[in-house]
Amino acid sequence: MRKLIVTNLVSLDGFISGPGGDLTAMPMDHAFDESNAEHMRAATTALFGATTYRAFVGFWPNALEMPDLGEASAEIARRWPAMEKVAVSDSLTEDETGPWRETTTIVPRAEARAAVAALKEGEGGDIVMWGSSFLSNDLLAAGLVDELHLMMGPVVVGDGTPAFRDGVSASGLRLTDVRRWDGSDNLLLSYAV
16 A cells, blocks of 8 residues: 655644745755655656646756756656646646646545545555645545654745634554755654554
């Protein structure tokens, strides 16, 4: 059975984005990039909500053209074209999938839980989800998330998108690993659900 791993960058006060969805307020550094590259190596499927999918397809297909792209980010950019992508959305259209059209499946929100359960029963490596807090919280509540990987950084944003929504319980988590990277103040906290 495949694992569903939800990975997010988290502020000290529990947000995965700053006010207005601002991701630049979050502690992104080489540890974040290297952790994401490791997730990409182990995964064969990426799972998204519509907002995160749109952000990723808007950035990654052209990322290799950026002159200051780090080695870990370049590896991620090279892996995206072949990776299976599943986007849960009632609004995302095939036209919006652009260069990822051949590797993207769009699943209606009402079918998300069944689709994810079927993915987990299928063949392949890990299923990784970045961001997508509404979807990840729903799948956590449904018992479909196997691991939470939270990269916590030394920032307090005060407001934004909370990692966990009202009514979603994250109780029963078991800490399985804590990682640090040289030159970074971020910690990767890994929990089994």
